[in-house]
Amino acid sequence: MKYFIRTYGCQMNHSDSERIAGVLELANYEKSTKEDEADLIVINMCSVRESAVSRISGNFHKYKNYKKKNPNFKTVITGCILPSDKDRFDKLFDLIIDIKEIEKLPERLKKDYFKSDSKVQNPSITQESPAKAENNTINDYFSINPQHNSKITAYVPIMTGCNNFCSYCVVPYTRGREKSRSVDEILNEVRNLVKNGYREIILLGQNVNSYKPNENTDFPKLLQLINDIPGDFWIKFLTSHPKDISEELIKTIAQCEKCTECIHLALQSGDNEILEKMNRKYTSEHFLALIKMIRKIISDVAITTDIIVGFPGETEEQFQNTAEIMKKVKFDMVYINKYSPRSGTVSAKMNDDVSWEEKKKREDFLNIILEKNALENNQEYIGKTIDVLIEKIDKDYAYGKTRSFKNVKIFHFCHPELVEEISKKKDAMKIGEFAKIKITQANAWGLEGKIIE
C-alpha cells in the first residue's frame, strides 16, 4: 500500500508530516511520489491563513475519481482543523484524525477500513512484518520516529499547542494547550540526527520561550544542553513571542557557538491599540527595546517577523505606525499577511471593515519597505567570508544557507584556464557540508559568492 501526504502551512505542519510518514512506514506503507498512484492520501491541513474548506475544495472531485479506479483508495485529513470544519470534513474524508493522536493512525485506519467497507482489506496493516511490529514502541506523538524529507536539515518539535489566544489565531483551538516534550527525548533525537550527518537542527514550537518540561529546565537551558552535544552542526529555532523572549535567552544564543544568528520575532502590528485588540500583550515600545537588546548582544544577527495588515478597525494612521517600525527595525524578512477572519476566534466577531483592496495596498506598501531594507542588510555581507551550509550543487552553481538563514548562490563556472584550480575548490564543496564563501553580490532576497577554500 502506498501513501502520499499533502502538507499545507508552516514548518510545524511540515514537521508533523514527517512524523505521519514515520507512523505509516512503521505500518508497512510505502511512500508514493505521485498522488494518483497512492492508496492512501493524507491531507495535513492549515487553517491559519485561509479557510481550510476553500483551500482543498478543488481536490474533492479528483479524489472521487481515484476512488472509482482503486477500491482500496482512502483519504485522511489531519492537522490544523477548526471545530466548525470538522463536520464538513467528516463527510468528505474517510477518516479525520487529531494530529495530537497521529500515532494511532494505523489502528484507526484498520478500524475505519472495516467500518466503511468490510470486503476491502488493508494488507499493509493486517500483515505487519514481525521486525517492524517488534520495534513498534510509539507511545505518543513525540515518540514517533520521523521520516525526514532532507538529509541535512531536520525539524525537531520541542512542544506542541499554544496558551496565548491571540485574537485572530486558530492554533490554541486546533492544537490545544502547550505541552513541552521531555529533555531526554529531544536530546536523544538530536544526538541521533547529528550521528546521521544532519547539519542543521531546527527546534519547533509555537512559542519556544514557554518551553518548560519541569521546574529545572527552560528554553535557554535546553539550548545549552543541545549545544553541548558533540558534532559540527547548527541550532536554529522557531518561533519566539515578543512578550516572553528574555535577556537570558538572548545571552544564551550569543554564548552557544552552535546557535545561529537569526531570530524570528512576530511583530504583527506596530500600533499599540491594534496590538491590544490582537491580544498580543506587548507594546511597540517593548518590541523596539527588545530589538535593541538583541542587536547589542548578538552581533550580525538577522531578524525576521510576521505582520498582519488590515486587522479590524486598523486606520491609515495605525497602519503607518507599523510602517514606521518596519523602517526603524530594518527586518531581514517580513511575512506580510492580509487579515481575514477565522471562525471561532475572537477577532472573527469584530467588524472586518478594511476592504480587500486597501489591505492589498497596505501589503504592497510594506513590501516596498521590506525590499529596500533587506537589500541594504544583504549588501553588508559583500566582501565578507562566511560559513555556508551547502544544500545543492548543479552544473554552474552551488546553493546553500548562511547561519543567518540567508540563501547563497555560489558561482563555480570559470575561465577555461582556471578549470583545474576551480574544480579542486568545487570538490571542497559537498552537499551537507560547510564551506567558506566570499560574498561578492547581494540582492534583497539572497547573496552570491565564491568559494575560497
Ligand code: SF4
Ligand atoms: S502565539 Fe498567538 S499567533 Fe502564535 S500560535 Fe499562539 S495564539 Fe497563535
